Amino acid sequence: MNHLKTFALLAALTALFMGVGYMIGGVTGMLIALVFAGGLNLFSYWNADRIVLKMYRAQPVDEQHPNAVVRAYVADVVQMARDAGLPRPVVAIIPNDQPNAFATGRNPANAAVCATTGLLDMLTRDEIRGVMAHELAHVKNRDTLTMTVTATVAGAIAALANFGLFFGGGDDRERPGGIIGTLALMILAPMAAGLVQMAISRSREYEADRIGAEIAGDPRALAAALQKIDAYARRIVNVTAERNPASGQLFIINPLAGRGADNLFSTHPATGNRVKALVELGTKMGLAPRRADFVGARVSTSVPTTPSRAGPWG
Numbered sequence: 001m002n003h004l005k006t007f008a009l010l011a012a013l014t015a016l017f018m019g020v021g022y023m024i025g026g027v028t029g030m031l032i033a034l035v036f037a038g039g040l041n042l043f044s045y046w047n048a049d050r051i052v053l054k055m056y057r058a059q060p061v062d063e064q065h066p067n068a069v070v071r072a073y074v075a076d077v078v079q080m081a082r083d084a085g086l087p088r089p090v091v092a093i094i095p096n097d098q099p100n101a102f103a104t105g106r107n108p109a110n111a112a113v114c115a116t117t118g119l120l121d122m123l124t125r126d127e128i129r130g131v132m133a134h135e136l137a138h139v140k141n142r143d144t145l146t147m148t149v150t151a152t153v154a155g156a157i158a159a160l161a162n163f164g165l166f167f168g169g170g171d172d173r174e175r176p177g178g179i180i181g182t183l184a185l186m187i188l189a190p191m192a193a194g195l196v197q198m199a200i201s202r203s204r205e206y207e208a209d210r211i212g213a214e215i216a217g218d219p220r221a222l223a224a225a226l227q228k229i230d231a232y233a234r235r236i237v238n239v240t241a242e243r244n245p246a247s248g249q250l251f252i253i254n255p256l257a258g259r260g261a262d263n264l265f266s267t268h269p270a271t272g273n274r275v276k277a278l279v280e281l282g283t284k285m286g287l288a289p290r291r292a293d294f295v296g297a298r299v300s301t302s303v304p305t306t307p308s309r310a311g312p313w314g
Helices: 002-055 068-083 117-122 125-140 143-167 178-216 219-233 239-243 245-250 271-284
Strands: 090-094 101-104 112-116
Touching (some): 002 112, 002 245, 068 125, 068 178, 101 125, 101 245, 117 125, 125 219, 178 271, 219 271
Parallel strands (some): 090 112
């Protein structure tokens, strides 16, 4: 049922893409958009993960890394992947001060998990394990392809809507709704795409929390990590995510939190609700809840970080 729902929502994104084409260029525009959407979905299947990794300047790391924190991070990911019955993923770090993480790849055999330098600096080892177990759960559930393709198509919808406003040209008779319709489309199409992203992502985040907690063996560690990441993400700008807001759904916590209109339709459940569910799971497992520790020494990962510059939303 979950896969059927996802297929229906991806079909809705494709239909929305075609609708944008129709509003811009009539039937011809719709047919062009249909061909383009098919090509985009095919391209995304094979290449979207590499595009995302390059976009965020992800750097693969292994057990030979000179930094002990990174070596522990790699060792824990490899061990948890093995315990979960998964092939070894590419393990990477992203040079960014904001603590966050995501997974990508079209299937478990071609998966990559990424943590920012901020995550490795600010969280304890068991909290990092909890976060990366969550990402491995996305790999195990085959969510990574869906979320990456969705991010690519949603970003293309926003770009096409803006293209229609500035370069639509031609006779208004070729553009149903004329300039007023195009203006409305520019505003409504990205919002509709955001709603579809939200519908796809939210249930998958809860499921990845649950399975990730089971992989790591400690729901409390992931709960504490989510609280820390949420707090820091609100005040540390992720410049790349600000410039590519459609990719925000890939992360464990919304990297755009508190940064403007892009968050009107959040693709992530409320952190408090996720923490509550994890604490309840820990209780069922016989573990006492613990308070997230926001005090701790920062450990340098010896990787250059992204300068904290304000994004387009502030």
